[in-house]
Amino acid sequence: MLGELMSITAALRRLSRxxxxxxxxxxxxxxAQRELLFVVANQPGIxxxxxxxxxxxAGNSVSTLVNQLVEAGLLHxxxxxxxxxxxRLTLTAKAHERIAAWRAARAALLGQALDRATPADQDAIANALPALKRVLEQVRRDVAEPPGRDA
Structure with a gap:
């Protein structure tokens, strides 16, 4: 199950990207720059x-990305x-336009495929999302504080 989950999500992400x-x-x-722009779009002022x-x-990696995006005129x-x-980070008008274009292109690609999925598959995907989110949060906690490590 794990291998299939990783393979499917990676393929979806790669194709969509x-x-x-x-x-x-x-x-x-x-x-990495696109991902940072999406984070800032979802949390202006982060x-x-x-x-x-x-x-x-790492913070220094994000600082480098921020410098690059500021220089490109995409981030304040x-x-x-x-x-x-x-x-505090915010998007420029140019970045807002790019984000809107990315979202529209992604919605056209994946949204159309989801729209053609059977109702049962749509329900299964929707029902799996909360569990996948919990798994992600658990992995993040484990990375921050590995299991079995004495505090």
Whole structure:
């Protein structure tokens, strides 16, 4: 079951990522940059540390991505009013346009396939989502505090 789950989710993600990138403006962005833009789109004003946690990346890796996206005109990095040493991230208008294009392309690709699925398959997928989310959260907790490690 584990191998099949990983294979199917990886294939869906890879196919979706490839086809969506083809439908969106050039130049193509690396996957890590796209993922960061989606995190910021979903949580405007997020800080770098929280973005790193959401992406399961090191803070310095996200700082590098932020610098690249600021330079590309896709991200604003503003000082946090509560802590001038910290930054708050928001999308530029250009990034909002790209995100909308990615979402439309992804919805066209995967949404159409889901719409053609049988009602039973649609229900099974919808019913599996909460369990998959719980598994993801458990893996995140295990990575943060591996089982069997004395606290």
């Amino acid at each position: 490839r086809r969506t990138a083809e439908a969106v403006a050039r130049p193509r962005l690396p996957e 800080g770098i540390a929280a973005a790193a946690q959401a992406l399961d990346l 990095r503003d000082p946090d009013p509560a802590d001038r040493r910290a930054a």
